[in-house]
Structure formats: C-alpha cells, structure tokens
Amino acid sequence: MQFSTMKSFQLLSALFQSAVLVSALPIAKREGAVHSGKRIILWDYTLTNAYQSNSNIQASAAALTSSPGISAALNWNTWKPSELPSDVPFQPMIRTPDQLSGDDWTNLISVVSSGGESTIVHFYNEPDTTGVSASAAAASFKSSVVPLRTQYGCKLVGPAVESNDAGTAWLQEFYSGLSSDEMPNYLGVHFYTAETTPAETEVGNAKSYISAEHSRYNLPVIVSEIGSTSRDADSVDTFTKEISAWLDSQDWIHSYGFFGATTTPVDGFVSPAAQLLDSAGSWTSLGDWWVSSQ
Numbered sequence: 001m002q003f004s005t006m007k008s009f010q011l012l013s014a015l016f017q018s019a020v021l022v023s024a025l026p027i028a029k030r031e032g033a034v035h036s037g038k039r040i041i042l043w044d045y046t047l048t049n050a051y052q053s054n055s056n057i058q059a060s061a062a063a064l065t066s067s068p069g070i071s072a073a074l075n076w077n078t079w080k081p082s083e084l085p086s087d088v089p090f091q092p093m094i095r096t097p098d099q100l101s102g103d104d105w106t107n108l109i110s111v112v113s114s115g116g117e118s119t120i121v122h123f124y125n126e127p128d129t130t131g132v133s134a135s136a137a138a139a140s141f142k143s144s145v146v147p148l149r150t151q152y153g154c155k156l157v158g159p160a161v162e163s164n165d166a167g168t169a170w171l172q173e174f175y176s177g178l179s180s181d182e183m184p185n186y187l188g189v190h191f192y193t194a195e196t197t198p199a200e201t202e203v204g205n206a207k208s209y210i211s212a213e214h215s216r217y218n219l220p221v222i223v224s225e226i227g228s229t230s231r232d233a234d235s236v237d238t239f240t241k242e243i244s245a246w247l248d249s250q251d252w253i254h255s256y257g258f259f260g261a262t263t264t265p266v267d268g269f270v271s272p273a274a275q276l277l278d279s280a281g282s283w284t285s286l287g288d289w290w291v292s293s294q
Contacts, residue, residue, distance in 0.1 A: 037069030038248055040257030045075050051083045056281035064088050067291045071255060078108040093122035100144050117153040124159035128170035138177030146182050160188030160224050163209050186254055187219040195229045199238040206243050214252055223256035233273040
C-alpha cells in the first residue's frame with residue numbers, strides 16, 4: 001500500500017502522540033510494564049546468607065528486575081536485602097516487639113527516612129501465636145509506629161494474624177484499641193489452606209475469609225502471606241493460579257505474596273509442592289510462573 005507524503009506525516013504524528021500518551025500513564029496502567037502487578041516476593045533471609053556462594057540464587061534474584069508481576073519484596077525484617085534489584089521496592093517488617101528497638105529499629109528508620117511516602121511498613125507477624133497481647137500490640141503501634149507515618153509519610157500495615165477464630169478475635173481486640181486517626185493504611189491478612197481440602201473449595205474459602213476481613217475493617221488489603229499446604233502439585237497449582245486471578249481482579253486488594261522463596265520448606269506445615277525455589281536456589285516451575293507472569 002502506498003501513502004502520500006501528507007498521509008505518511010499524519011500517521012507518524014498519530015503514532016508519536018500515542019506513544020506520548022502511553023508513557024505518561026502511571027506504571028500500574030501500562031499493560032505488561034515491569035513491576036506493575038500486585039505480587040510481593042517473600043524473600044527469606046537465608047537466601048541473603050547464601051547469596052554470595054550460590055550462583056543460582058544470584059540468577060533468581062536478578063530475574064526479579066524484569067518481572068512484570070512483582071511489585072515489592074519483604075523478608076520479615078527491617079533491613080533490605082542488598083542482593084535484590086534496586087528497582088524492586090522493599091517493605092520492611094516489624095515482625096516482633098523486639099524489633100521496636102536496637103539495630104532493627106535503626107535499620108527501619110533508615111529505610112523509612114529514605115523512602116518516605118513510598119515505603120510500606122508491616123507491623124507484627126502472627127502475634128496471636130507468639131504470646132503478644134492485642135492490647136500491648138495496640139499500645140506499641142500507637143506509641144512507636146503511628147509516629148513514623150506522621151514524621152516520614154510512610155504507609156502502615158496492621159498485624160497479620162492466623163486465619164482462624166483465635167486470630168480473628170485477637171485482631172478485633174487490637175483494632176478496638178485504636179482511634180480512627182490511628183488506623184493503619186492497610187489491613188494485613190494471612191491465609192493458608194488445609195492440607196487435604198480440595199483446591200476449588202479452598203479457593204472459595206480464601207475469597208470468603210479475605211472479603212469478610214475487608215468488609216469488617218473497610219481497609220484496603222495486603223495479603224502478606226498466602227499459600228496451599230497440599231502435598232499434591234496439581235492442587236497447589238490450581239489454588240495458586242485461581243486465587244491469584246481473583247486477587248488481581250479486586251481493586252481493594254493492594255498486593256499479595258505467596259509463601260515462599262526459600263530453598264527448603266521452613267517447617268512441616270509448609271508444602272514442598274508450594275516452594276517457589278528449588279533446593280539449588282533456582283525458580284521452580286511455579287516460581288517461574290509467579291515471577292514471569294502478571
């Protein structure tokens with residue numbers, strides 16, 4: 001097909017204007033853009049320890065720099081893993097009361113002071129299982145953590161508890177101790193399946209639980225841990241991919257992370273079939289899907 005000079009100019013002009021419009025979009029609106037998804041990589045501290053001597057872990061970390069779905073990383077600590085790509089935002093976590101002081105607190109201040117409004121800070125990891133009372137947690141949140149938001153502008157994630165009745169009761173007591181201006185920016189949520197319940201049933205259970213918690217507190221949700229404990233790889237695959245699609249489609253879900261990026265299961269509860277990394281430190285087929293898709 002032949003074009004006149006004028007038509008060629010008009011076509012080039014239209015293409016240029018289209019490119020400008022796309023580049024002006026926020027990164028989350030650019031289809032397929034790097035780090036534009038909702039996924040958090042849960043990067044275990046043991047990977048940091050082994051990084052220098054393990055070329056597979058080095059390659060796995062490097063792969064995150066081009067990931068379309070991974071939007072952030074956390075390691076259940078306040079210090080940022082130096083091996084992770086600099087363009088993957090780090091979300092520090094005050095995992096226990098011990099991290100409200102000492103080197104852990106110093107590390108946290110360094111992260112939030114440099115990151116400011118773009119930093120998301122998680123507060124307490126399953127405190128309902130470690131003997132921390134909800135009232136004490138609320139007091140610490142108000143006295144130590146809320147001031148971080150005031151001073152540095154960082155965003156706060158409330159405690160993530162186990163997805164059972166005891167966890168629900170603990171969280172209700174915690175939030176009853178906060179005023180409206182002390183509420184976190186995000187509701188922290190964990191969900192794990194039962195080991196032998198069918199995947200489709202657990203997808204429904206996860207949707208119901210996460211939706212109920214969102215409705216209860218009317219906060220956007222960060223699912224900082226979710227995973228299948230089934231020992232059957234097909235069941236794990238079904239649950240992971242179906243619930244990911246649902247989480248991606250909910251505008252009130254800010255982000256979510258599947259457990260986890262470790263070379264070995266951290267305990268007997270975690271399913272070997274749900275590992276995102278193999279024993280050598282390379283991405284499993286599930287992990288490769290998690291990192292490379294969106």
